[in-house]
Amino acid sequence: MADHPTDVSTAAAGPGPASPTGRATGLRPLGLDAVRLDPAGLLGRWQLRNATATLPHCVRQLDESGALDNLRRAIGEVDGAHVGMRFSDSDVYKTLEAAAWQLGRDPGDHAAREFIRSTSALLARAQEADGYLNSYVQSDPSRSRWEDLEEGHELYCAGHLIQAAVAVVRAGAGSDLLAVAGRAADLAVEVFGAGGRDAVCGHPEIETALVELYRATGRQRYLDLAKRFVDLRGQGLLGENERFGRAYFQDEVPVRSATEVTGHAVRQLYLLAGVVDVAVETGDQQLLDAAERLWESAFQTKTYLTGGQGSRHWGESFGDPYELPPDRAYAETCAAIASFQWNWRLLLATGARRYADEMERALYNAIAVAVSADGESFFYSNPLQLRTGHDGSHEDAPSQRLSWYSCACCPPNLARLIASLQSYVATEDAGGTQLHLYSAGSVRTSHGQIDVDTRYPWQGHLRLTVRSTRSEPWTLALRVPGWCTAVTVSVDGEPVDPATVDRAMAEGYLRLTRSWQGSSTVIVDLPMPVRLVGAHPKVDAVRGCVALVRGPIVHSIEQADLPPESCLEDVALDVSAPITVTDSGEGTLVPVTVTAQGLLPTAAGSSELYGAYPVPPAPLTRLRLVAIPYFLWGNREPGPMRVWIPTVPAPSTTGTPLSESKEKS
C-alpha cells in the first residue's frame, strides 16, 4: 500500500472494527454495509436509537462539557484553562468514531458527516507540526509532553484518535482525519519506536489502534510499535502506582507470562484486545495462547453473570478470583465494551463459540443496561444490586443513569459500539458464512445473502432465507448459544439430521454444508425456558441465591414491581414454584416479563444484625414476583433492584419443609 494517507482508498464502505489483514488466519469480518439490522429487531432498534438519540447527545455534550473547547484552547481559539479530565480529547475521538460507524451504516446521515468534517478540521488545526496533539498538554505551557506516562493518557488519546480515523476511512468518509492520525502515530513511532524511548502508556489502548492503523494503511511500522508496546509492558517501566500498585496498569507481569487478569479492568481488557491483534498479524501463537489463558482467568473466576467485569471501585480493578459482589460491582461500561471487543478478536482468530457467547452475554446485559430506554442517560458502573437506603448522591454509584459524567469515557464508547453493531453479527471464511448474533435483518457475504426473520432475543425462533448464486457447496454456520440445551433445525421443511445437531451442541455451531444455490428457508428453534442459574460455590457474595435467565437475558426484580409497603431485600424466590413468561410483543418498554413465585415475611423480623443460627423462619406470604430484563431496570422509577434473589427452599438440604411456614401465612 502507498505510504501517504490520502492515497488510501476511501470510496467504498470498508470493514468494521478489528479487521485483520489476509496475513491473519481465522474468520473474516464483513463490510460495514454487508449487514443491515432491521429496526424491528432489538439490535436494529438500538442502532436507530443510537443514531437519533445517543450520538447527537454525545455531540452536544462535547460542547457542553468543554471537550471540544479544550482543543480550541490548545491553539488559542478559545480562552481559559483546560477543563475536565486530562484525557477529555478521547471523548471527542470516541464520538468521532461513533459518527464514522454511523455514517458507515447510513451514508445519508449529514449531521454525522458534518461533525466528522468540522471536528477533523479542528484537530488538523490543533495538531502541532510534528504530529503532537493533546489539548491538556498543549493548553498549558508549563506542561511537557510524555512527562507522566502513568496517568497522562497521551498515547491512550492518540489511540482513540487513530481508531476514529480508521473508522472514518472505513466508512468511506475521507482521509483527512487519517492524515492527522498518521502524523500522531508517526510521532509515536519516532519517540517510542525501536531505538527510541523504552516506555508504555499507563492506559493501554494505542496497541489495538496501531494494529488497526497498520491494517488500514499497510505500514509495518505501526504494527511493529504495537508489538513493541505489548512486549515492553509488564517490565516495570512505569513508575510505582502508590494507591493501587503496579498491577493497576498491568505493568507487573509481561502478558506472555501472566496467568491472571489483574488491575484496572478497562486497561487490562484494552491491552488484551491489542494483544490478540498483534498476535494474529504477526502469527505469534505464544501471544495468542496468553490471551486465551487470560480469558480463562477472566471468564472462569472474574466475570459477573451480566458479563460485567471489574469487582472493585477501588482501583477500578478486577479483584480476587470469585470476588464478585453484586452490590459493589464496579462493572464499568467501558470494561464490558472492551470485553466485547476482546472477545470479537478472539472469535475472529479462533472461531470458538465461547467468545461469541461472551459477546452476547455482555451485549444484552452489562452493555445494554448502561443506556436508558431513551438513549440519553447512562450508567458508568453497572451493579447487579441496588439496596434500599442506597446513597446515590455520587456519580461513582448513582441510583439512576446520569446524562453525562465528569469522567465521560462510557457514553461515547457506547455510541461507537452500537453504531458498529452490525459488524459483529456475522463473518465469513473460505468455507462459508458464520452467523454469531441473531437479530432481524440481513447479511450479505461472498457466499450469498441471508435474511433473518426473528424476534430474538425475545424468542428463539429464527427463520432464515438463504439466497445464493453459487452452485458449489458452502457452509452456513449458525451459532448455538452456550445457554441453549436443545435445538431443532430444518432446511426447506426437512429436519436436519441428528448427528449434525449433536455436533452443533458439542461444537457450538450448527454447520449446514450444501449447495445453497437459489433460495432456501432454514428454520431454527432455540428453546428459551427460564433458567434458574446459580453461581460457583466460591462466589460467596451470591450464595443461596438464584438468577432468572432466559435466552441471553439476565433478569432482575425491582422495587417498582413490589407492593409499596414491602422491601425488596425481604423478597425470596420459591424455586419449586412454576415460572411463567409473558410476551407483550414489541412496542412496549418491557416486551417480555418473567413471573415467579415470591415469598415475603408477613411480619417485621428482628432488627438484630447478628443472632443465634438458624434464625427462626418467619411466616411467609406468597407474592407474584415480576422480573424484567436487567438491562431495562431503572427506566420506570428509581428504587432498589437485584439480579440474584435469595431462594426458598435451598437445595440439597434438610430441615423444616418450607410449606409449613408458607401455610401459616
Add this chain to the structure above:
Amino acid sequence: MADHPTDVSTAAAGPGPASPTGRATGLRPLGLDAVRLDPAGLLGRWQLRNATATLPHCVRQLDESGALDNLRRAIGEVDGAHVGMRFSDSDVYKTLEAAAWQLGRDPGDHAAREFIRSTSALLARAQEADGYLNSYVQSDPSRSRWEDLEEGHELYCAGHLIQAAVAVVRAGAGSDLLAVAGRAADLAVEVFGAGGRDAVCGHPEIETALVELYRATGRQRYLDLAKRFVDLRGQGLLGENERFGRAYFQDEVPVRSATEVTGHAVRQLYLLAGVVDVAVETGDQQLLDAAERLWESAFQTKTYLTGGQGSRHWGESFGDPYELPPDRAYAETCAAIASFQWNWRLLLATGARRYADEMERALYNAIAVAVSADGESFFYSNPLQLRTGHDGSHEDAPSQRLSWYSCACCPPNLARLIASLQSYVATEDAGGTQLHLYSAGSVRTSHGQIDVDTRYPWQGHLRLTVRSTRSEPWTLALRVPGWCTAVTVSVDGEPVDPATVDRAMAEGYLRLTRSWQGSSTVIVDLPMPVRLVGAHPKVDAVRGCVALVRGPIVHSIEQADLPPESCLEDVALDVSAPITVTDSGEGTLVPVTVTAQGLLPTAAGSSELYGAYPVPPAPLTRLRLVAIPYFLWGNREPGPMRVWIPTVPAPSTTGTPLSESKEKS
C-alpha cells in the same frame, strides 16, 4: 480552675481518656492507677506487650518514617521537604498520648518519660509564637494556614496534640505539653471561635479533644468551640468532595438531624465521640439523642460481627445499610478504636450495657486482630475473609500485617488505646462500682477494692474478692454480656436470688447491693458454649454462612489448619455435628481452639462460574475443622482465612438429605 496551663496540678495520676466533669451525669471513670490489669490475664498481657513492643516500635518508626524530622524541618533543624502524609504530626501526637498513658500505668517507664520530655520540647520549639503548629504547612513557605480545611487535617492534628497533652497531665508527667496544646487551642478559638471564621475541619477529632482540654483546664472557651464545631458541621461549609461526596466528611446533614452513619467511618466516629462529650458537658439531651439514634444506625445495619465498621475501601466509608462484605471489609483499625471510644462515652453517659457490649466486641475482635502476636506489625484494614489467590501486594489490603504504613494512623492509635486499657474496665457512681470488662487484675474505687481472678475471655468463670471498709450498702454492678444467655452467681457461697439474676439478664448488669464491709467472695459463671451465629437476612454477603463465636470471641478458620492440598473456599460446616472446645491453657499462641465438623468435596467441581441451579451436590468427605480466635489469625503462616463459613445443611429447607452425599464419600 486557673487559666494558665502550668497552674494545672500534675502531681498525681488523674483519670484516663474521656473524663466528664461533675457537670455531666452518669458513670464516672476511675483514676489511671485505680485499676491494675494482671499480665497473667489477656488484657494485662496486651498492656505489657504494648509497653515493651508496640510503643517502642512506634517511637522508632516516628524516627524512621521522618515524622519527627518533619517537625524539626519546620524550624530548620533538619533540611529537606516534608515527607509522608500531611497529617504526619498526628502520628507523633498519638504516640505521645500512648507514652503518657503508659507512664500513667507505670511511672517507672523512663523511656516513655524521656520520649515525652524530648518530644514536648521539640514541639515547643516548633510552635510558632501565636500557637500555630503544623509541620506540613510550616515546612514550606508556599503553603498557607487553613487553606485546605477539607484535606489539610490541621485542626485534626491540633486535636491529637491536645489529647496527648491531656494524657500527659493526667499521667502526672508535667504540663509542658499542655502549654503547647493550650496555645494551639487558643489559636483555634481565636480563628474559629464565635465571631471568627465559620468553618470545620475535614476530619473531625478536635471536637472531643477540646472537650477533654476543657475538662483538664476548666476553660469554657474550649467547650464552646467544640460545641460550635459540632453545630457548624453538616451545613456544607466544606467544599464539595469530588471523589466521595460531601457525606465523606459528614458535612451533608447536621448531626442533630442525621439518621444514618455515613461517609468516612473514622471521621464519623470521631465526630460522634465529640458529640457525646459536648452533649454531656452542656446537658444537651437533643445531641445525646442524636448520638444514640446514630448508634442504632451503626450497630443495627453497618457493623461487622467483629465490631469493625466501614464496608468500603472507596472513600473508607460506612456503605449502605446491610452492605457488609467480609472479603472487602475495610474495617479500619482506627474506626474500631473510634467506635470503642464512642461507646465508652455513651456508656459513661447512660450506663447502658449495649455500649459496653460493643466495646467488648470491638476490643477482642476488630481491634485485637490489628496487632500481631509480637506487637510489632499491624493491620490497617481488617477483613473477615482473605481469599485463595488474594493479591496482597498493596498495603490497602495486604495478606499479612505490616510493620508500618505510609498512612500510619493505626499503629499509634492502637498503642494509645492499649496503654490506657485499664481505664475502660470499671466505673463508679454515687451508688457503687460497675465492672464492664473482665480480666485478671484489681479495681480500686471509693467503695472498696475488687480483685478479679479469671481467665476471661478464655473461660467465663470469675472469682471476685471484694474488700470494703464501708459499712453502708453499695452496689457492685457486674455486666452480664449480651451474648450470655444464662448466668450463675454466688456471694460467699450463697446463690444470689433468682429475681436479681433475672433482672440482670434483662437489664444487662447484675446488681449486688449490700454492705460489703470486710471481705467477700463473689463467684460468677458466664457459660461460654460455642455459638453458631447467623447474620440478618439482609446481609447478603454472608447468606448461608455461620460464624463460630464463643464468649466475646469471634473465630476464624485458616488455610494453615487445613490439609495442604485443600482449598479453604471449598470447606463447609456441618451445623448438625458436635463442636468441641480445647483449652490448652496460657502460654500458647492459641489458648483455646474450637473444633467443628467440616466437609470438603472429594473431587474438583465444575470450573464453570455460572450453571444450572441447583448445582449438583458433590460427594463430601469429613474434615476436622479447627477454628481459632479471629484476632489471632495470620500469626502462623500467610494464607486464606474466613470468619463466615458456608453451612451444610442449611436450615428450614427441603431437599436431598445431606447424609446421602456424605455417606458416599
